Ligand code: KG4
């Protein structure tokens with residue numbers, strides 16, 4: 001079965017074609033980062049308009065490069081995300097489905113991130129623990145099977161990617177700041193500032209990052225006042241990154257212990273962070289799985305794979321599903337062999 005995946009939940013337009021026998025055939029990604037950078041964050045209206053402009057040319061490019069005329073199924077991100085941006089993808093999927101006479105399947109964006117490691121040569125087996133770390137989410141999820149999710153903990157305030165982005169902004173690094181902050185941290189001393197490891201001694205598995213961000217802000221203000229900001233920027237970045245990674249690792253190891261997990265999957269944009277990867281590999285005794293770097297952040301390939309796994313849930317192209325908020329735990333296992 002040939003599955004076309006469309007991702008438009010935020011500021012990347014992703015299109016991919018996945019063959020359930022041969023794997024990924026073609027993939028295109030367009031990032032809107034430059035459009036939003038001047039505003040310091042994603043502007044929803046601009047995002048929707050740009051998805052509308054890019055989606056069809058990218059789809060054509062993917063089909064042409066795979067030498068395919070039409071897919072057998074179209075998967076699209078139905079949420080959570082920016083509702084206008086989601087409606088562009090949902091509308092396009094349903095329109096193409098009606099024109100081609102093929103069914104469509106709405107996909108949960110975070111389920112897409114969860115199954116992204118299935119695109120790699122050595123995919124994880126169920127059950128596994130997932131650490132989902134993106135610009136919009138921070139979650140520890142126990143996964144028995146596709147659609148069988150127990151959210152063990154999530155963030156009480158900022159998502160971890162958001163904390164990276166906001167801290168990067170404080171340090172004058174522009175948007176999106178996560179990768180830039182991680183780069184700057186390479187040349188800093190991560191013991192220079194003693195930032196808190198929020199929540200690590202609390203029961204449960206929830207996270208909180210807004211207090212950490214405030215601690216960095218206070219240090220930045222103090223450094224601005226005494227004229228030491230330029231010389232301490234890298235140290236601030238390294239100490240912040242170390243505090244975040246320590247927190248993520250402690251919570252993940254605790255959850256893995258409680259569930260006797262043998263496998264941990266790290267997914268979402270912050271999964272691209274090299275310190276997080278290195279520390280988890282060092283401290284977790286079982287196997288750790290990641291998508292390749294390109295598929296850590298938003299992309300069409302993960303939506304195509306999720307759609308292939310959910311082909312039993314496919315429907316006639318008649319209904320636009322687009323939900324700004326959508327709990328992962330409300331999903332169920334896919335219907336089989338419709
Ligand atoms: O999954 P994603 O592409 O979009 C959402 O669904 O949110 O994640 C984007 C987030 C941004 O906050 C970005 O700053 C962060 O992932 N990110 C990183 C790194 N690469 C991307 N954060 C820390 N270190 C990185 N190397």
Ligand code: ZN
Pocket residue numbers: 109113134135268269297298
């Ligand atoms: Zn995402």
